[in-house]
Amino acid sequence: MNLMFIKQILRDMRGQKLRTVLTLFGIFWGTAAVILLGAFGYGIHMNQEKAFKGMGEDIVIVWGGTTSKSYQGLPRGRTIIQRIEDVELIKQQIPELKYISPEYTEWNKTVIYKDKRLVAPIVGVWPEFGEMRNIFARMGGRFINQNDLDDRRRVCFLGNELKEQIFGEEMDPVGQIIEISGVPFKVIGVLKEKQQDSSYNSRDSRKIIIPSTTFVALYGQNYVDNVVWKAESQDVHQHVKQKYFEIMGKRHQFDPSDRQALMTWDTTENTEFFTYFFWGFRVFLYLISIATLIVGGIGVANIMYVVVEERTREIGIKMALGAKSGFVLRQFLFETMFLTAFGGLMGFLFSATIVKLFPRLNLEAYVGIPEISSFVSLGTIAALLIIAVLAGYFPARRAATMDPVKALKI
Numbered sequence: 001m002n003l004m005f006i007k008q009i010l011r012d013m014r015g016q017k018l019r020t021v022l023t024l025f026g027i028f029w030g031t032a033a034v035i036l037l038g039a040f041g042y043g044i045h046m047n048q049e050k051a052f053k054g055m056g057e058d059i060v061i062v063w064g065g066t067t068s069k070s071y072q073g074l075p076r077g078r079t080i081i082q083r084i085e086d087v088e089l090i091k092q093q094i095p096e097l098k099y100i101s102p103e104y105t106e107w108n109k110t111v112i113y114k115d116k117r118l119v120a121p122i123v124g125v126w127p128e129f130g131e132m133r134n135i136f137a138r139m140g141g142r143f144i145n146q147n148d149l150d151d152r153r154r155v156c157f158l159g160n161e162l163k164e165q166i167f168g169e170e171m172d173p174v175g176q177i178i179e180i181s182g183v184p185f186k187v188i189g190v191l192k193e194k195q196q197d198s199s200y201n202s203r204d205s206r207k208i209i210i211p212s213t214t215f216v217a218l219y220g221q222n223y224v225d226n227v228v229w230k231a232e233s234q235d236v237h238q239h240v241k242q243k244y245f246e247i248m249g250k251r252h253q254f255d256p257s258d259r260q261a262l263m264t265w266d267t268t269e270n271t272e273f274f275t276y277f278f279w280g281f282r283v284f285l286y287l288i289s290i291a292t293l294i295v296g297g298i299g300v301a302n303i304m305y306v307v308v309e310e311r312t313r314e315i316g317i318k319m320a321l322g323a324k325s326g327f328v329l330r331q332f333l334f335e336t337m338f339l340t341a342f343g344g345l346m347g348f349l350f351s352a353t354i355v356k357l358f359p360r361l362n363l364e365a366y367v368g369i370p371e372i373s374s375f376v377s378l379g380t381i382a383a384l385l386i387i388a389v390l391a392g393y394f395p396a397r398r399a400a401t402m403d404p405v406k407a408l409k410i
Contacts, residue, residue, distance in 0.1 A: 023303045024343040027384070030293030031347025034380045037289040039355050039370035041282040047195070047368025052274055054196030054204075056133045058234065060241065061200055061265045062227045068260035072253060080252050080261050082224045084212070089251070090229075094243050096236040100229040101126035104215045105201055111208065112179040113166050120162055121201070122180060122208050124215025132230050134194060135204055141174045141189030144211050148188075152213045156185040161205040163190045180208065183218060200226075200265060237268060286376075290383060296343075297387035304336055304395035336392025344384045348377075 067078045087102045104124035111120050130136065130143040137143050137157070148155050158166070158173065167173045173187045196203055215221070231240040241264075242256075249256035355370045 020339075023300055023339055024346065026296030026299035027293075027340050027343025028296075028347045028350070030289075030296035031344045031380060031384065032351050033292040034286070034289040034383070035348060035351035035372055035376060036354060036370070037285040038282070038376035038380075039351065039372045040367060041285040042373060042376075043368035043370040045278040045282060045368075046371075047364065047366075048197070048278065049274065050368075051195040051197040052271070054134060054194045055198040055200075056228070056230070056267065058237070058268050058271070059132050059228055059230045060267065062229070062244070063225070063263040064223075065261050065263040067254045067258055069255045069258045071249075071255045071258070074253055078254070080248070080254060082227055082248075082262075083222065084216075084224060086248060086251060087224060087227055090227075090244060090247055093247055094240055096232050096240050096243075098230050098232045099128040099132045100227065101129040101132065102212055102224040103129065103226050103228055104212055104219075104221055105225045106181075106215075106219055106221075109181050110179075111162075111166065113176070116166055118165060120206065120208050122210060122215070124210055124212040126212055129209075129228060132228055133204065135209070136192045136194075137189035138192045140172065141187075143189055144209065149211045149213050152217055153211060154183060154185045154214060155188045155210065156180065157189045157209040158187060158191065159203070159205040159207045160191045160193050161203075162208065180210070181218065185210065198267075198270075234268070241266070286379075293380075293383055293387065297340075297391045300336060300340060300387070301391035301395060304332065304392060305398070332395055333389070333392040336395070337388040340384055340388035340391070344380070348380075 062082070064079065064081045067074075067076050067080065070076050082102075084102055087100060091097060091100050102125065106122045108119040109122045111118050125144070126149060127143065127145050135143060135157075138160075141157075143157055144155060147153070156178070163173055166178065167176070173190060176187050177184050178187060179185070191204060193205070196205070210218075229240070229244070231237040245256045245259075245262065248254075248262060249258070252261075254261040352372065355372055358370055
């Protein structure tokens, strides 16, 4: 029986080519919209999440601030400056800390290599800074280590963009000597390229990083520009944050509840907002694509009503010869589901081809790598099934409930 239905469908498709193409295109385009918007929505989400975490994951950056409350007879408006002794004490007294590092910064310092001269920001840190900030060395190099820190070694780690400005794309700079503020430094590593769309004092790719002890010896700075830390886990994150203020409040005599005394950027708060925002963005894309698919389904229903009108006399003949209403209903319902399945399959194949070929365009830095998830695929199949049944049932019921006598008179 199904073979007979298929032959009928193919005969109708050959006889009504334009109508068939329009019907299939509506389902094809709706299916492609669901799959492609879902795939690219996922790619954009993952790409932006990767870029956001390029600065570091679940870290807190702390700057000195100005007190907004009077405390123990001291007036408000006092400036709080962080020093290396503060960082060392915090590291000792908060065991829940996973990493912590001071960060010293000097802007626009002269860097010379042979006949090349440029300016760049110089940053002094502890070895833990690299792990917190997702700063990893390319193969053949390394980040600064504890021996560099203890011995005040004149070694430096270059951002990848800065490396290309100084040495070009081909040359390996590891082991080369450059001058920073007139002092020779040995290059020990180059930043492995990463995505980064967040920063608080310029992109890592444009910096030179040296041991903090070497930085202090070179520039004589006796205060820390900022401190970067990361807790052992999210469970103790707020505890560490509170302890940080308590320790600093005791040392510098300010109210621990005074959040203006130290300025903080807690990236965990941004991460939560970022996650909700992009899930909302993806749901929005799904709704748009589902609406497109529904429009395609409405087009199928309208076409099927036209088919019923055109084949009214044929339906009357079949019913006069003994065809049951259930047979007629199944015939038109099967035709609708066949067209929907065929259009949906074309949409799936088209989308899969686009997703497979897209990486060759080298646009990952902008929209990420699209991926067709099983969730979206199963959801699309379910939506196609529901749309096919609804789009085909009502025209099919109309055909199945016709009066054969009236149908033959038309």
